[in-house]
Amino acid sequence: MDYPFEGTPEPGKKFTVCEGIDWIRMPLPFALDHVNCWLLGDxxxxxxxxxxxxxKNTRDNWQGLFHDIGxxxxxxxxxxxxxxxxxLAGWIGEKIAGELLGSDIEIxxxxxxxxxxxxDYESIYAKWYSCNGLPQxxxxxxxxxxxxxxxxxFSxxxxxxxxxxSDGQSVKLAGRDYRVIVGRGHAPDMTLLYREDDHVLIAADQVLPRITPNVSVMPQLADNNPLQSFLHTLTTLEALxxxxxxxxxHGKPFKGLKQRLAYLKRHHELRLDEIWQACKQPCSAYDLFVVLFSRELDAQQTSFALGETLAHLHYLEQQGRVQRVMEGAIARFVSTNV
Ligand SMILES: [Zn+2]
Known part of the structure; x- marks a missing residue:
């Protein structure tokens, strides 16, 4: 894979990556410490x-940047x-007169x-943790x-x-044509934008260069097999x-999409095999944490870890490679011999 840009922009500063697109990197107060935003046009x-x-940090950075821009x-x-x-969609929405754009399902x-x-939010999580075997x-x-x-x-x-x-729609942004490609699995209906003219993909969280995007079953979301949705989108992107x-x-702009797509597919295949092997004995999702995650998990990582483990288990279940057995209220999964 090729990274055309050496450095990264300072928080709240912009850096031009191609004609009509500036890169802005905002700090995040999580283990994943930044998110990339893009500013199109003049x-x-x-x-x-x-x-x-x-x-406050992010709001201050936006204030500073748009003050500089004028x-x-x-x-x-x-x-x-x-x-x-x-x-900050609500906060920025209050400052601008133009359109807010996004997918119906995401909004x-x-x-x-x-x-x-x-x-209610707490109860949803407590129940979800409990029926997947997490400690009291x-x-x-x-x-x-x-x-x-x-x-x-923000509100x-x-x-x-x-x-x-919506998917496949052509949309003019800052005077240039983009095609909407919907990405699924990481989020239910994520908007990716492809600029056909000069082959630029605003990839959101569907394809990241260094980390694998989180693909999770979430207790509040409808997609019961997000890994299948995710892998399906990767196949769609192979056509680019x-x-x-x-x-x-997250991470730096790159070239080498096909290589990255192949890596991501392989990564999930290996994970699926690992989990299938581990399920020779019936395992709750929590039992599998030791197999899948080598490090101590903080609160946010625990919910990602559970969601991700379940995403693989549900995929295997729908393929017939594991079966769910209920032990009281706790779901356990055991591999079948196919
Ligand atoms: Zn995301």
Whole structure:
């Protein structure tokens, strides 16, 4: 894989990566310490893609950047509902007069999650942890977390404000044509943008250069087999030319899309085999953590780890390679001999 740019932009500063696209890197208060946002076009007709989380640091960085530019962007597009992409949609939405763009499903997901009462949000997680075998202390600990989605997201713009995007649609942004490619598995209906003219892909979290995108079953989301959805999208992306400049939401812009897609597919195949092997004895998702994760997990990583383990188990289950057995309220999975 080829990384055309040596450094990374300072927080709140922009760096041009190709004609009409600037790269902005916003800090994140998580183990994953940054998110990339993209600014399309020239002042007066600019489109900002993604926002970072709702914290003072990120808001200050945007204030500084758009002060330097001399004005706020015209329009905002969000790729998916996660707080590091959509956390400031409401705050930026208040400052701009133009359109807010995003997928119907992603916007609805954000609005639904944002509206869940803290107590209900905690219960959803406590129950999910408990029926997947997590220790009682971990289940109890979520009881004081509140609505962790809302905690990172500024009050959302109302639904009527959004212009909705869908798969295959052609959309003009800052005077250039982009094709919407929907990415599934990491988020339910993530917007990727492909610029046919010069082979540029704004890839959101579907293809990242150094880390594998989180693919999780989540207790509040409908997709019961997100790994299948994710692998299906990777196959769709194989049709793009290999000289495509990929602009990922985390890490550096790169070329070598086909190689990265092949790696990601292989990674999940190996994980699936590992889990299938480990399930010779019936295992809860939690029992598999020791097989899959070598490090201590913090609260956010625990929920990602469970979601990711379940994504592989559900995939295997639907292939007939594992079977679910209930032991009281706890789900365990055991491999079959196929
Ligand atoms: Zn994401």
């Amino acid at each position: 002042p007066g007709s600019q489109v900002l893609i993604d926002t970072g989380v709702n914290d 004005q706020w962007p015209e329009h905002l597009l969000v790729t998916h509902f996660h707080p590091d992409h959509m956390g 609805n997901t954000a609005i639904t999650l944002y509206g869940i009462e803290s107590e 202390s971990t289940c109890d600990a979520v009881r004081s977390n509140g609505n962790t989605y809302k905690g990172k997201v 959302l713009p109302e639904k009527a404000r959004w212009r909705l995007l 030319p290999d000289d495509t400049l990929v602009l990922p939401s």
